[in-house]
Amino acid sequence: MADAGLTPSGLAADQTLLAWLEHLAHERRLSPRTLEAYGHIGRHYVAFLERHRGGPQTLSDLGAVTAAEVRAHLAERRSGDRPLNARSLSQTLAAIRGFHVFLDRRCGTPAPQLALVRGPRVKPSLPRPVTEDQARGLLHEPEADPDAEPWEAARDRAVLTLLYGCGLRISEALSLKRSDAPLPDTLRITGKGDKMRLAPVLPQVREAVDAYLALQPFVLEADQPLFRAKRGGALSPRHVQATVQRLRGRLGLPASATPHALRHSFATHLLGAGADLRSIQELLGHASLSTTQKYTQVDAARLLAAYADAHPRARRP
Numbered sequence: 001m002a003d004a005g006l007t008p009s010g011l012a013a014d015q016t017l018l019a020w021l022e023h024l025a026h027e028r029r030l031s032p033r034t035l036e037a038y039g040h041i042g043r044h045y046v047a048f049l050e051r052h053r054g055g056p057q058t059l060s061d062l063g064a065v066t067a068a069e070v071r072a073h074l075a076e077r078r079s080g081d082r083p084l085n086a087r088s089l090s091q092t093l094a095a096i097r098g099f100h101v102f103l104d105r106r107c108g109t110p111a112p113q114l115a116l117v118r119g120p121r122v123k124p125s126l127p128r129p130v131t132e133d134q135a136r137g138l139l140h141e142p143e144a145d146p147d148a149e150p151w152e153a154a155r156d157r158a159v160l161t162l163l164y165g166c167g168l169r170i171s172e173a174l175s176l177k178r179s180d181a182p183l184p185d186t187l188r189i190t191g192k193g194d195k196m197r198l199a200p201v202l203p204q205v206r207e208a209v210d211a212y213l214a215l216q217p218f219v220l221e222a223d224q225p226l227f228r229a230k231r232g233g234a235l236s237p238r239h240v241q242a243t244v245q246r247l248r249g250r251l252g253l254p255a256s257a258t259p260h261a262l263r264h265s266f267a268t269h270l271l272g273a274g275a276d277l278r279s280i281q282e283l284l285g286h287a288s289l290s291t292t293q294k295y296t297q298v299d300a301a302r303l304l305a306a307y308a309d310a311h312p313r314a315r316r317p
Contacts, residue, residue: 009060009109013049016059017042020102029194031171041095048073062100063109067116070096074117086120093119128256129265135164138262139208141247151215155227155235156243158212163259165205167266167283170237170259179222181209191285199283 024030049057077084104110142156162173183206187199227235248257
């Protein structure tokens with residue numbers, strides 16, 4: 001059913017784009033980062049049509065978009081100073097499709113030609129976890145940093161332990177409040193799309209957070225962020241990323257050893273220890289089991305690599 005407030009065919013294209021982004025924010029409840037990416041894609045798309053057609057676009061104009069125009073826009077995004085790779089182009093096309101689905105359902109303005117556009121082929125990427133020894137090294141290395149205050153080293157270890165021990169995203173770990181600690185046996189985590197899940201807390205995770213709390217120098221109110229930066233503000237995701245980048249340099253780990261790789265490792269190591277996919281899906285907060293199934297490919301690849309390395313018959317002269 002079309003939304004009466006969005007049906008006039010002369011409505012400006014940028015107004016329809018704003019309405020779509022508000023829909024994604026308030027009804028779909030997408031994260032601010034995802035909204036920023038979709039807004040960037042949408043503005044590029046509308047700006048291209050305005051240049052290509054020589055003037056401002058309306059809702060009616062958007063419905064008349066042709067497959068050739070969309071292909072030309074993707075070709076433009078593929079070139080230039082900041083060319084998009086195949087995966088980013090595929091995400092761009094998916095966002096444009098989502099925008100037009102919204103215009104069809106809410107504004108009664110379909111874009112039938114869009115069905116004729118195919119995206120680039122994207123080779124599926126597998127998660128790149130670290131090994132158990134590498135994960136252990138990342139968790140203990142902060143305490144070996146001579147330039148860090150003891151409370152800062154304890155904080156960094158606590159955050160990384162949450163990523164690996166509970167399978168949290170950086171944003172989820174940094175969203176914890178002072179009232180969440182001491183950590184309970186199970187954390188209630190709000191993930192992507194406001195999806196709630198329960199994350200069991202290992203004793204080692206609780207101990208790492210307790211050690212940080214015992215050393216950190218600030219007076220924290222119950223509703224304030226648990227993890228603090230050097231000057232007392234909330235710790236930023238960028239700090240966690242920079243910390244892991246510095247630690248992996250000291251440990252000689254590859255560039256794939258990122259904070260998110262610790263979350264991948266949480267899942268891969270659980271799978272290797274015999275956990276079932278449905279349980280891992282719940283622990284990670286994945287909406288689809290197909291997302292979690294990627295970890296079976298990682299585990300199989302690791303198993304084959306170990307076989308090739310260890311079995312005498314697998315070796316070649």
